[in-house]
Amino acid sequence: MKTIAILCGGGPAPGINTVVATVTKVFLKAGYRVLAIHEGYKGLFGENPDVEELTFEKADCIFTRGGSMIRMSRFKPKDEDFSSRLFVKYGIELLVTIGGDDTASTANRLTKYLSACQLEVKNIHVPKTIDNDLPLPEGVPTFGFMSAREMGVNIGKVIKAEAATTQNWYILMSMGREAGHLAYEIGKSIQAATIIIPEMFAHTEITMDKIVRLIISAMLKRRVCGVNSGVVVVSEGIFHFLKDEDIAASGIVFDYDAHGHPELSDVGKAQALNKIVRRRLQAIGLNIVSRPVEVGYSLRCTDPCAYDLSYCTTLGIGVKKLYEAGCSGCMVAVDINQQVIPVYLQDVEDENGKIRPRLVNMEREEVKFTFSEMMYYLTDADREAARQFVDNPEEFERTGILGY
Numbered sequence: 001m002k003t004i005a006i007l008c009g010g011g012p013a014p015g016i017n018t019v020v021a022t023v024t025k026v027f028l029k030a031g032y033r034v035l036a037i038h039e040g041y042k043g044l045f046g047e048n049p050d051v052e053e054l055t056f057e058k059a060d061c062i063f064t065r066g067g068s069m070i071r072m073s074r075f076k077p078k079d080e081d082f083s084s085r086l087f088v089k090y091g092i093e094l095l096v097t098i099g100g101d102d103t104a105s106t107a108n109r110l111t112k113y114l115s116a117c118q119l120e121v122k123n124i125h126v127p128k129t130i131d132n133d134l135p136l137p138e139g140v141p142t143f144g145f146m147s148a149r150e151m152g153v154n155i156g157k158v159i160k161a162e163a164a165t166t167q168n169w170y171i172l173m174s175m176g177r178e179a180g181h182l183a184y185e186i187g188k189s190i191q192a193a194t195i196i197i198p199e200m201f202a203h204t205e206i207t208m209d210k211i212v213r214l215i216i217s218a219m220l221k222r223r224v225c226g227v228n229s230g231v232v233v234v235s236e237g238i239f240h241f242l243k244d245e246d247i248a249a250s251g252i253v254f255d256y257d258a259h260g261h262p263e264l265s266d267v268g269k270a271q272a273l274n275k276i277v278r279r280r281l282q283a284i285g286l287n288i289v290s291r292p293v294e295v296g297y298s299l300r301c302t303d304p305c306a307y308d309l310s311y312c313t314t315l316g317i318g319v320k321k322l323y324e325a326g327c328s329g330c331m332v333a334v335d336i337n338q339q340v341i342p343v344y345l346q347d348v349e350d351e352n353g354k355i356r357p358r359l360v361n362m363e364r365e366e367v368k369f370t371f372s373e374m375m376y377y378l379t380d381a382d383r384e385a386a387r388q389f390v391d392n393p394e395e396f397e398r399t400g401i402l403g404y
Contacts, residue, residue, distance in 0.1 A: 003033045004094040004323075005086075006054075008072045009040040009103030013128045013144025014304040015312040016098060020070060021063030022316025023096055024054045030320070035090060040073035040099075041106055045083045051090070064309065066301040076102060082113045087121050094122045094323050100129035100142075104331065105354045108345035111329035122328035124319050125345065130299055133179035133357040135348040136333045137341075143315060146307045148175075148299040149185045155295050156190040156231065163229040169193075169219060169290040171277065173270035175299070176235035180360050183235035184367070186295070193230030194218035194375045198237045199360045204403035206241040208250045211273070212280050214377065217396040219281075219288055221376040224385045230376070236269050236296070250276055268294045284390050314338065 004027055006020055024034045037043045038050040050071075062069045086092065097107045107125045114121045127134040130148035132141050152174060159170050172192075174183040180197020187195035196214055198206065215232050222230050239247075250272070270292035281288050304312065311334075318332040318340035330342035350356050361367060377398035378386055386393035394400065 001033045001091070002031065002093060003035060003091050004096060005035040005037050005051075005090065005092045006070060006096045006098065007037040007040050007044055008068050008070045008128075009097065009099035009106070010072065010074060010129070011100075012066075012068050012072060012300045013100075013130050013142075014066050014147035014300070014302050015143040015308040016068040016070075016128060017062040017065045018304055018309055018312035019098055019126050019128070019143065019316045020054075020068070021059040022313050023319050024059040025056060026317055026320045028054075028056055028059075035092070036070045037086070038071040040075055040103070041077045041081075042073040042075035043071075044086055044095075045077055045081050049086055051086075064303060066303045070098075074102075076106060079109070079113075082110065084114070084117050084119055087114070087119060092121055094124065096124055096126065096319055098126045098128050100127070100131065101134055101355045101357055103128075104134060104345060105349070108329065108349055108353055108355065111345065122323060122326075124322055124327065125331045126315055126319065127331050127333065130182060131176050131179055132181035133177065133359070134331070135356055135358045136331070136343060137335050139336055140334060141311075143308055143312050144300075144304070145181065146311070147302055147305040148182060149189070150305050151299050151302045152182060152186040152295050153189040155293070155298070156186050156192070156233070159293055160190050160192070160231050163231050167229045169229060169288055170231045170293055171215065171270055171274050171290055172231055172233045172293045172295055173236055173268070173273065174233060175296045176237040177240060178237050178357050178359065180235040180237060181358075183233050183237075184360050184370075187231075187233035188370050188374070190231065190233075191374060192233045193222055194377060195233045195371070196238060197235040197360060198241055199362050200371075200402060201241070202362065204401075206238055208242060208246050208276060210401050211238055212277050213396050213401050214398065215277050215290075216280060216284075216286070217378045217398055217401065218376040219286070220386050220389055220393065220396055221378050221382060223389050224378075224382050225376070234270075234273065239269055268292070268296075270294045286389060314340065 034054045036052045043049045111123045127142045129142045130144045132145040134142050163170050176182050274292035327342045330344045333343045378396050383393050
């Protein structure tokens with residue numbers, strides 16, 4: 001019997017079940033057997049894989065739900081872990097991988113492996129991440145991003161109201177790794193006092209001192225403007241660029257996940273950053289209360305919003321369209337006209353075969369205007385007014401901190 005298989009890698013994102021359900025339904029309708037491979041690549045290449053045959057009834061029950069009915073894994077296989085065993089055993093003709101940049105990078109390697117083994121197995125990747133950092137056509141999000149943004153904005157609006165009511169400051173940390181899309185969109189949507197994302201540091205090295213000074217710059221600028229509260233939205237991706245000695249000097253203790261990405265072991269990133277900011281505020285004599293808020297895991301398994309329900313349905317149908325067109329080694333995507341297109345993984349890989357991340361385009365007019373017109377930071381024109389709060393306002397001027 002003609003057979004396809006689906007696996008999910010990395011962390012969850014809203015819309016996974018919608019993609020799984022759609023792929024299942026369209027291939028069942030065409031007479032295929034559809035298998036779910038649990039535990040991602042660990043299940044695909046393991047000795048005792050957990051394989052489940054999917055039905056219309058199961059697919060129809062899950063398609064609007066958050067989370068993933070196919071259990072996920074962050075296992076990142078080495079070349080020697082690759083095996084054709086499962087493909088041969090079940091006669092799999094198409095492997096559908098659902099995941100972010102790490103899962104896509106492994107899918108890229110797997111496509112080359114299957115070709116070298118002369119196996120007639122196609123591989124189509126469905127780009128999933130709330131980070132929105134996979135290289136899709138301009139203006140086209142990864143699935144899950146819009147749902148995460150919506151929930152993140154709802155949380156941010158409440159935190160902003162809390163800040164204004166209590167006349168305090170909040171540091172809201174969002175997920176994002178190297179790319180600041182989620183932090184940028186949340187910060188813009190709630191009109192945060194400032195947004196801090198890795199892409200801002202194009203002309204200078206990211207350090208903890210610069211991050212802290214940017215936050216205090218926003219606080220001082222608002223003080224100059226007669227405002228005593230605000231929310232700063234920070235992308236967790238800034239931590240991925242800090243040097244080990246900078247992290248050690250800050251007193252932060254990191255663990256690392258299966259992909260080598262830093263994770264805080266004892267406290268969250270927002271809590272750690274807030275402690276450093278409060279120490280600096282005390283050192284310069286600023287009586288400001290700041291509090292931390294993490295916006296991360298709470299976004300990943302929310303039910304998909306209407307946009308993602310429709311979008312993920314299109315992507316699921318698109319998998320079948322690309323498969324029937326003979327495509328393999330690609331991501332399923334849509335263009336700005338909602339036409340299904342392939343984005344071939346080999347066309348977006350770096351010199352090491354890893355998929356290049358899509359970053360926030362700081363030169364885009366809308367982004368430039370948001371930072372120049374909506375964000376709060378000290379300039380040289382604020383020096384005299386700011387001296388009533390600190391002795392050395394020059395230290396907190398944005399141009400000096402960012403090198404331009």
